[in-house]
Amino acid sequence: MELEPERTVRERYAAFLHELSEVAGQFGRTSSEVTILAVTKAQPTEAIAAAIDLGLRDIGENYLQEARRKFAALRTGMTRFRKHFLGHVQTNKAKAIVEEFDMVQSVDRIDAGRALAKAARESGKQLPVLIQLNISPTQRFGARPDEAEGLADALRADGLAVEGVMAIGPVTDDAGELSRAFEQAAKTFGRVGGSTLSLGMSADWRQAVESGSTMVRIGSALFGARDRAGEVNV
Numbered sequence: 001m002e003l004e005p006e007r008t009v010r011e012r013y014a015a016f017l018h019e020l021s022e023v024a025g026q027f028g029r030t031s032s033e034v035t036i037l038a039v040t041k042a043q044p045t046e047a048i049a050a051a052i053d054l055g056l057r058d059i060g061e062n063y064l065q066e067a068r069r070k071f072a073a074l075r076t077g078m079t080r081f082r083k084h085f086l087g088h089v090q091t092n093k094a095k096a097i098v099e100e101f102d103m104v105q106s107v108d109r110i111d112a113g114r115a116l117a118k119a120a121r122e123s124g125k126q127l128p129v130l131i132q133l134n135i136s137p138t139q140r141f142g143a144r145p146d147e148a149e150g151l152a153d154a155l156r157a158d159g160l161a162v163e164g165v166m167a168i169g170p171v172t173d174d175a176g177e178l179s180r181a182f183e184q185a186a187k188t189f190g191r192v193g194g195s196t197l198s199l200g201m202s203a204d205w206r207q208a209v210e211s212g213s214t215m216v217r218i219g220s221a222l223f224g225a226r227d228r229a230g231e232v233n234v
């Protein structure tokens, strides 16, 4: 018997919320301090609809073409939600990214940020961004933590609203390595400033909440395994 996908997502979400408030409480925080970003890459359009039906209002996608197709397929009149771009920013796609998304979490170098700033100016759109940090030797993208503050300053001077930082944790079984990486992200967030520390995914959000994350990016824990095996931000 096939499971009704909506119901599965609903159950996963209920379990997630329960655990989030438990984990937040363990670290003297409340779950209301942590925004849940539903990451729907490599999931069908219905995953976005299901997330919105559950009351989630922040949706993350990594690939411009895929996102464009899915956003267009959503039924019209659907409650508005915030679209977050998580993928690598190619400068020649900046205009299309600005048109399609409300926030870009993956600005990791000056030319990408400048291209977004220019496109946002030209379309008269406010585009909040996060600086993507590299805190893991296995990650290809991301600004070095010691360069993040300078990058944020330069982009703010260019008119971009830099609202914080985003980072992808190292894939590791070593809890010490993970928490050192997350502490580095939290410290860098303190220097960059802003309101959003986007840290933590399905496998490591608990440690991220401990390190002060204000936004966890959750894909497989809400929607199940992806068709395309586990790729992140490629």
Ligand SMILES: *Cc1c(COP(=O)(O)O)cnc(C)c1O
Pocket: 039, 041, 062, 086, 168, 201, 202, 203, 217, 218, 219, 220, 221, 231, 232, 233
């Ligand atoms: C895919 C992805 C996620 C979600 O990953 P899960 O492990 O499925 O929760 C979060 N952040 C980024 C940047 C991603 O690429």
